[in-house]
Amino acid sequence: MSETNSPSAASNPIRTDQTRLGLIISMVGFVVFIIGAKPNWVGLDRSPVIGFVQISVFTLGLGLLCLGGYIGLAGLWQEEEKSILADIGTRLIGTGYVIAVFAGMADIFGLGTQPIPEVPFFGPWQAVGVQVGQVLIAVGLALMIPFRRYKK
Secondary structure, three states, X not given: OOOOOOOOOOOOOOOHHHHHHHHHHHHHHHHHHHHHHOHHHHOOOOOOXXXXXXXXXXXXXXXXXXXXXXXXXXXXXXXXXXXXXXXXXXXXXXXXXXXXXXXXXXXOOOOOOOOOOOXXXXXXXXXXXXXXXXXXXXXXXXXXXXXXXXXX
């Protein structure tokens, strides 16, 4: 069904500018995340270990991905009030990001295995924590998708 023939196209147009902005922010966030997670893919690998700058860059990229996803999906809700599931999804996105940040930066915050004056170490437990945060973010984004039933 095309956008002009849909039952709600005239009454509730999708906020295409907001959705487009969300997609652009998400793409920028993905590029920043890739630069932080795998700098050797773009020729920026300077160290064999994952250090503070690399953790900070992929955390920033993940934050931009979350922000862009939220903005884009919020634009799809049009003028309707968000459902309870969408509100839960919004909170899961934020919670997942906080978990990912604290897991990734555990050594910097003094919660990790290395003492604070040492070089930060991104170990297997921190990787699992970041992945758990990413799963929560993905579930939250999925809950924000507006599933509508159109009346015929």
